[in-house]
Amino acid sequence: MTSDAIQPRRSRRGSGAVTLHDVAKLAGVAPITASRALNHPTQVSAELLKKVTDAVSRTGYVPNLLAGGLASTRSRLVAAVVPTISGPVFLETVQSLTEALAARGYQLMLGQAGYDGTREDALLETIIGRRPDGIVLTGIMHSADGRRKLLASGIPVVETWDLTPTPIDMLVGFSHVEVGRAVAHFLHAKGRRRFAMVTGDDERARRRLDAFQATALALGLAPVRVQIVPAPTTLKSGRSALALLMHQWPDIDALFCSSDLLALGVMTEAQASGIAVPERLAIVGFGDLDFAADLHPALTTVRINGSAIGSQAAQFIVDRAAGRSVEQRVIDIGFSIIDRKSS
Amino acid sequence: MTSDAIQPRRSRRGSGAVTLHDVAKLAGVAPITASRALNHPTQVSAELLKKVTDAVSRTGYVPNLLAGGLASTRSRLVAAVVPTISGPVFLETVQSLTEALAARGYQLMLGQAGYDGTREDALLETIIGRRPDGIVLTGIMHSADGRRKLLASGIPVVETWDLTPTPIDMLVGFSHVEVGRAVAHFLHAKGRRRFAMVTGDDERARRRLDAFQATALALGLAPVRVQIVPAPTTLKSGRSALALLMHQWPDIDALFCSSDLLALGVMTEAQASGIAVPERLAIVGFGDLDFAADLHPALTTVRINGSAIGSQAAQFIVDRAAGRSVEQRVIDIGFSIIDRKSS
DNA sequence: GTGAAAGCGCTAACAA
């Protein structure tokens, strides 16, 4: 297995893996020079560079990023916290974040906090312990204690998917209140008058609900009929929510769902029980997931540009790491209502 | 912000964060003793333990895991590689892996290799560079070069979601060939005779296809009609695949889809174009995603116990890290066909 | 049960 040409150093400690010292020795240079050749190739002569890269490929050297991070206080690691990876809502954000970071030599580590926030503190501890160059928070968080820990850590933090009045550090999101308002106006303009909402039990969805209700009232409509379902939302809870709603208030004519998955459940139930969409009931989702455009009927939904959120968050962190001062710390990414057949 | 009681050490280098030295000084003990108190509380006196934990909470100390990992050659980090996190197939596995590892003090770092394997090498390099205590591979990988790198790194590797004849190290999966066979027999037993398959363009799905075809032939049936779609599979590609299939071979009576998402697309298209499911066309999916049971009609599908895969993979790695020798290195987790209304 | 010394593998700072 191991080549006879290479004599691994033997010592009481250490992993036994090839180190920069081995590479340097083989190339006939000092360790720091090998380090420079690899990290700042422009600062060394072409000849030396070649000797070092040769030595690297001959030994199969893989830099120890733990050691590098410790010495340079730059781990090239960014942590992202999501409620759960099963929730498809943040996938687009995480995906674009991963790519934007990878392109700049950073790596993403994903943490799941759970919707209830139980693991939040333990998670923060392990995250901060890895000394990431940035932390991206999506859609949750905010025990006072968590805020304090983050602040104390001195690590750049980007909050996303919301606009809070008091951001910890940087922020890229949109207004959930505006979403609720806009959807109410949208449905009203379509001639709908008896609104209902199915919403997951999380804080942001509730803010959309509140604004949706208030706007309906302001428009002189009947009270919004509400069905709360546990987070994370599922197709199943959408189905049963519609069944309950139709049983209690058979005359509703428009339904705003707090996620596209709920909307899919609602549409499934509607189909199974012969409720015509959109004729009898207009349906609006939230998230504009992959499948929304291809449902039958195609789903009207609120689109959030998750990619933009991810790449902007990456930009924030990379700028900070480069020592550039970020003057615009809060970005409102907005949203749009995609008008399709279901409404 | 910062308490006046604590004087952070000033030096030319370092992050300025609270270190174990600071904690030790405040507690009036040697650094190594503070380290013991935190990592092996049973080895120190109760009195000393209290002094140290007090100092920790007063300073807000968060251990630097980079330094710890470097010194101990145990990073308490496990890397998982998936094709993409948008593919819902591996979510259950990743989720249970995360939880099983977190419960044992390990953290998961997620890497996306892409379905084409372009980023595979670069990804491996960064992963190995972090010196994880284990690497879990799901559903992809296997350039000869990648195998070599993994082998050379000496890091425990668990391959999942497949049974390969020549595993790199450890393996927990199931036979895709058996799946293809079983589904063919299942549909045959249901009285279906003219099979079709819609399948994503990835190697494992193709192996299921091959077995499905071969078994159909062995059963004396007509050739399986096949529609290949690009990976990752989507609802949309399911819709258009069914449209194409029905156009060319309107008499097919059973359709095996390589993912539940494809099946959902197929069912959507069937509904949109008035094809009765299961009367005229039986549909079988793969994955048993969350939503499968709640579709209308409920989706018959192949269930893989993703949680079991994840927790077994975690067990493998933790055992290895603890120095326990793993004698059973290959585990066949099996699969089952969940018989619902769509067939 | 507690501590001193040494070193994990790398890079910042300063020289030459």
Added chain:
DNA sequence: TTGTTAGCGCTTTCAC
């Protein structure tokens, strides 16, 4: 352009 020195913050080894 290259090298020397001294650490980054922690844990191992060995001694008391």
